[in-house]
Amino acid sequence: MDQLKRQAAARALEEVRDGMQLGLGTGSTAKHFVELLGERVAAGLKVIGVPTSEATRADAERCGVPLTTLDEIDHLDITVDGADEIDPDLNLIKGGGGALLREKIVAAASDRMIVIADDSKWVPALGKFPLPVEVIPFGLGATRRAIEKAFAACGVSGQMAVRKAKGGDKDGHVFVTDGGHWIVDAQLGRIVDPPALAKALSAIPGVVEHGLFIGLASSAVLAGGEGIRVIERRKPKGDHE
Ligand SMILES: O=C(CO)[C@H](O)[C@H](O)COP(=O)(O)O
Incomplete structure (x- = not known):
């Protein structure tokens, strides 16, 4: 699994050019990207990252x-980041590593x-x-x-738990x-309408941000046993819910 993550990171690195300003994601996959980027910087590539x-700041400095x-x-030219789930519209669930707020600001x-x-x-479909x-x-x-009301209005329900540190x-x-x-x-199981849920959650006072990334991803690089697939977004870059 770790090899696959590194392969996906290496493929994304091919998109990076001299002089670019980059968003640096968080998580075990994004960490591979930062490490590989560091090797290219040591070899003379000129980039700057946010x-x-x-955790990513510490990795990038190292x-x-x-x-x-x-x-x-x-502005940033490209952000390279991982995800917890990716659907065929390239909508995402992110935040498994707890960095969703800064990740969304940087992606936007x-x-x-x-x-x-x-x-x-x-x-x-997103939601598992x-x-x-x-x-x-x-x-x-x-x-x-x-939040429960927003879930009900969007046709989903499920247990909620405050995250504990590990x-x-x-x-x-x-x-x-x-x-x-x-x-x-x-724990929602299957999110029927991710854009509608994203909008409903964003409207709640007390919710700072949520892990639905709608219309933000331009492409997904997926590494599997049979090689690498690059999936491009079909719709233009859209609303940043
Ligand atoms: O959203 C994230 C952190 O907030 C991560 O990108 C997501 O959790 C995926 O992590 P990993 O690459 O370790 O599977």
Whole structure:
């Protein structure tokens, strides 16, 4: 599996040109991209990156990839990031690693978003992977009830759980995002209308962001036992729900 992730990352790297400004995703697949990019930078490639998490910032620094922020530059050429699920419209569930907020800001600021994954992430419909919803801890009960209503209005339902941290001395405590928020993971099974659900969740006070990436991915690079498939988005880059 790790080899497949690295192959997908290597294929995305072929799209990178000298002088590009890059969004650097988060997760085990994106980490391969950062490492391979670091090798190219050491060999003379001139690029600059914006990391989507503190973990990716640390990886990029370790690999010698120069970094900047979205305050210092006005756009990104390409963001390369992983995903938890990818559907045939190239809508995504992201946030398994908890970085969905910065990932979405960075993807929305990019001309192109290339999603890299092993082909187990390719699904006919989103929702088997629990949908992460990043929330403000204040008033969480009210926010959860509003989320349940949004689910019902969009024809889905399921258990919700506040994410707990895994490993280290934070083990078992509530997981806190880089932005200081919490994440509620919702087991929905099958999301009938991802764009409608994205819109409904975005309208809830207390929801900072959600893991549905609608209309953001330009292409997906999927590595599997039979090689690499590159799937291009059919519709133009659309709404950033
Ligand atoms: O959205 C993410 C982090 O917030 C990751 O891209 C997603 O969880 C996939 O991770 P991995 O490449 O480790 O499977």
